[in-house]
Amino acid sequence: MKATSFLILTLLVIFSACNTQKSEDKTTKSAQIVDIAELLQEPGKFENQELSVKGLCIHTCRKSGKKLFLQGNTEEEFLKVTAGDNISTFENALEGEEVIVTGVFLAENIGEETHHEKEHEDSCASEKKPQNFFLKCNSFTVTKNGN
CATH class of the missing domain: 1.20.5 (Single alpha-helices involved in coiled-coils or other helix-helix interfaces)
Structure with a gap:
């Protein structure tokens, strides 16, 4: 016994x-906060992972409202963010605001995306800078007073 x-x-x-x-x-494995500079230095390290990124919203797409761009510490550090299924649009009022976005960091097939956007004339002026990755955003928050 x-x-x-x-x-x-x-x-x-x-x-x-x-x-x-x-x-x-x-x-x-839950969303980690990653600096834009770190994403730019080692994008493969974060590919297909859910993470959060904080930055200054420098542009929202006026045509579709489905894209915004976050700037890091310098003008060269920026990240394209696309609206996920549960986000209808990014409001233009986000421009100039400090934003934390959470979503999945993905590689982009440049050829298909560029061809598709040319057909639909849906590309933003900010997309002229080459990038082959983006964050598909599931949620976002505007920070108050930069906090």
Whole structure:
């Protein structure tokens, strides 16, 4: 009887440790805040991952409202952000605001995207700068007073 109780207790401890490990992994994989400069330096490191990025909204697409551009610490550091399925449009009032966007960081097939946008004349002036990645935004918040 003691041996059976000891075996059951041991198994419970093992299963409990396994479940704790899994929940820690889920927390680690949740959206992390990444600097735009870091994304630009190593975009492959973040591809297909959910993350959050904070930056100054320098442009929203006037035609479709489905794109915005965040600027990092310099004018050369910027990130294209596209609206995900649960975002109808990005309002023009976001321009000049500090924004935190959360979504999946993806590589873009430049050839197809450029061809598609030429057909639909939906490209923004800010898209003239070459980039082959973007963030598909699931949610965003405007920060107050830069915080």
